[in-house]
Every structure is written in C-alpha cells, then in structure tokens.
Amino acid sequence: METRSNHVLVGAVVLILLLMLALFTVWLAQLSGGDEKEYDIFFKQAVDGVNKGSPVAFSGVPSGQVTDIALYVPDPQFVRVRIRVNSDVPILEGTTATIQGVGFTGVSQVALDGSVKGAAPLACPSDGVSADCPFGVPTIPTKQGGLGAILNTAPLLLERISTLTERLTELLSDRNQESIAGILENTNRLSDALADRGPEIAATLAETQMAIRRAGVAAEQIGQLAATTNTVLAEDIRPVMANLNKTILTAQRSAESLDAAIGDARPGLQAFSKQTIPEVGQLVSDLRQMTEALSEVAEKVNRGGAGSLVGSPKLPDYEPK
Structure with missing residues (x-):
C-alpha cells in the first residue's frame, strides 16, 4: 500500500513538472513573438x-x-x-x-x-x-x-527561341544555301571586275576631283560677279533711279498745274460754247446766203450785161402774121 502511494506521488510530481515546462515554453514563445x-x-x-x-x-x-x-x-x-x-x-x-x-x-x-x-x-x-x-x-x-521574372518570361522566351530556330532552319535550307552561294559567287565576280577596272576608276575619280575644283572656281567667279553687280547697282543705277524719280515728280507737278489751268479756263470755254459758237454758226449761214446772192448777180451780168441789174429784161418784139 505504501509503495502504491509513492508511485502516485511521483506521477503527480512528474505531471506538475511537465505542466510547468509547457507553460514556460508557451511563455517563452509569447515573449519571443x-x-x-x-x-x-x-x-x-x-x-x-x-x-x-x-x-x-x-x-x-x-x-x-x-x-x-x-x-x-x-x-x-x-x-x-x-x-x-x-x-x-x-x-x-x-x-x-x-x-x-x-x-x-x-x-x-x-x-x-x-x-x-x-x-x-x-x-x-x-x-x-x-x-x-x-x-x-x-x-x-x-x-x-529575379527568379520570378525568369520563370514568368521563360515560356515566352522558349517560344521565341523556337520561332528563331524554325526561321534559321528555313533560312539555311538547301535552296537558300544555293542562292547564297550564287550571291557570293556574283560578289566575287564583281570584286574581280572592279579590281580589273581599278585604273579607270582612279582616272574617273581624278576627273571628278578636277570637275569639283572647276565648279569651285566657277562658284567663286559667280560670287565676284554678284559683288560687281551689286557695286554697279549701288553706284550707277541708284543715281539714275533718283533722277528718274525727280523727273516723274516734276511731270506730276506739271500735270497738276495743267489741271488747275483747265479748271480756271472752264467757265470761259463754257461761255464760248454757249454764245460764240451759235453766233459763228449764224455768221456762216449769212455768208452762205450772201454768196448765193452774189452768184445770182454774176449770172445775171453774164446773161444780160450790166443793164440787167438796173431794169427788168426787155420783152421780145411781137410780129403779127
């Protein structure tokens, strides 16, 4: 009986110690948390x-x-x-x-x-x-x-690599390789032809340089001509233009004076046209009538002599039958 009581006591003490250890562990966890x-x-x-x-x-x-x-x-x-x-x-x-x-x-x-x-x-x-x-x-x-970006872009990168591989395969097909070989052969021929015509090309380049130099000289001469033209315009043409402007101004003033004179003479011209011209017309009419009368007198003198102007014409003698 005494031994059984000791086991119960030991068990109780062990349970209490385990419980205290658990509580201490939880307290440490809360403290660290x-x-x-x-x-x-x-x-x-x-x-x-x-x-x-x-x-x-x-x-x-x-x-x-x-x-x-x-x-x-x-x-x-x-x-x-x-x-x-x-x-x-x-x-x-x-x-x-x-x-x-x-x-x-x-x-x-x-x-x-x-x-x-x-x-x-x-x-x-x-x-x-x-x-x-x-x-x-x-x-x-x-x-x-980092890794996330690589993983997210990996499918797209693989797809692009696959597409690039397919295009490279198509580019390097037998037919394209033959075409590329032909292009390279033609390039070699062109290079050989250019090498053969090297002296001609050098001469052409030399002539081109000479032409460029001549063009430069011509451009310089044109510049000098333009400068000379500007000088002539400044020294000769401009004074002439100034004299011409003065002449035009003088003619304008003369025209204005003539207009003023015509304006002053306009009343006299109106009176001349209204009075003098009708009188001149009447004088011409009278002169015309006088000329007709003188013509008749001259005709009478020619027919009947001067006596015809004094008396009436003599009647012819009447003889009975």
Whole structure:
C-alpha cells in the first residue's frame, strides 16, 4: 500500500513538472513573438524553392522567416505567403517583396526592399480586417524580379527561341544555301571586275576631283560677279533711279498745274460754247446766203450785161402774121 502511494506521488510530481515546462515554453514563445511582426505576401507566380522556414531578407540582411504557405482560396492564381520578421525591420509603405534564388541549390528566399525614409509603416486599420488586410495582418505588395521574372518570361522566351530556330532552319535550307552561294559567287565576280577596272576608276575619280575644283572656281567667279553687280547697282543705277524719280515728280507737278489751268479756263470755254459758237454758226449761214446772192448777180451780168441789174429784161418784139 505504501509503495502504491509513492508511485502516485511521483506521477503527480512528474505531471506538475511537465505542466510547468509547457507553460514556460508557451511563455517563452509569447515573449519571443512580441519582438516580431507578421505580414502576408500574395505572389501571382510560382513560389518554387520557398518553404516553411525559408529565410526572409531585407536589402540582403536576414530579418525573418516564412511561417506559412497556402493557396489564396478566393483567387487560386495567387499564393499566400505568411512571413515573420523582426520588429526593428523598417517595413514601410513602398516596401515590395520578390523571390530570389540562393546560389544553385534550388532554395529560394523572400527578399524585401524599397522602403523610403519618412514613409509610414505598413499597418492594418483598427478593426484589423480590410481589403489590404484580408487575414488581419498587413500585406506587402510584390514585384517581379529575379527568379520570378525568369520563370514568368521563360515560356515566352522558349517560344521565341523556337520561332528563331524554325526561321534559321528555313533560312539555311538547301535552296537558300544555293542562292547564297550564287550571291557570293556574283560578289566575287564583281570584286574581280572592279579590281580589273581599278585604273579607270582612279582616272574617273581624278576627273571628278578636277570637275569639283572647276565648279569651285566657277562658284567663286559667280560670287565676284554678284559683288560687281551689286557695286554697279549701288553706284550707277541708284543715281539714275533718283533722277528718274525727280523727273516723274516734276511731270506730276506739271500735270497738276495743267489741271488747275483747265479748271480756271472752264467757265470761259463754257461761255464760248454757249454764245460764240451759235453766233459763228449764224455768221456762216449769212455768208452762205450772201454768196448765193452774189452768184445770182454774176449770172445775171453774164446773161444780160450790166443793164440787167438796173431794169427788168426787155420783152421780145411781137410780129403779127
């Protein structure tokens, strides 16, 4: 009976010690967790090489680790990665996350950078849940870079390499190779022909140089002629133009004087046309009548002599039968 009581006592003591050890462990976990902060990262790409416990680096400095990886159920194309970092790491607005490979081991880490001095720390609203904090912790935005960028662009790169290979295969087909060989042969012939005509080409180039020099001399002479023409215009033509302008001005003044004289004589001309011209017409009419009368007198004198002007003409004698 006494031995049984000892076993019960020992068992009770062991259970109490285990319970105290568990409580102490939980207390240490809570104490250590108070110096760390958790964040969520939603990667729209494969997270190969990232596992629970993978390191988290801020600007290359180890700062925490990955605590959870899971698919984001509302949108399965995203992978949610929960990280825990030291509280003294400056996770500010503008901080971004990428996946970087570590050496050639196939292991990857989450890299953080982009914090700007003076920016506000990433935090959730007071209620703890929002569009930016769907799981109650702040969300760090992502950017493509490193392994993620390579993995995302790998299919496009492979497609372009395949297309380039196909085009190179078509370019290097038997028919194209024959064409290229013909082109090279024609090029060699052309080179040989140019080499044979080297002296002629040299002579042509020499003549071209001479022609260019002559053209330069002609251009210089044309410039001198233009300068001479400008001098002649300045010394001879301009004085003549000045005299011509004076003559035109004098003629204009004479025309103005003539217009003034005509204006002054216009009343006399009007009186001449209204009075003198009718009188002259009447005088001409009277002269015409006088001329007709004198013609009749002369005709009478010619017929009957001067006596016909005094008396009436003599009647012929009448003789009875």
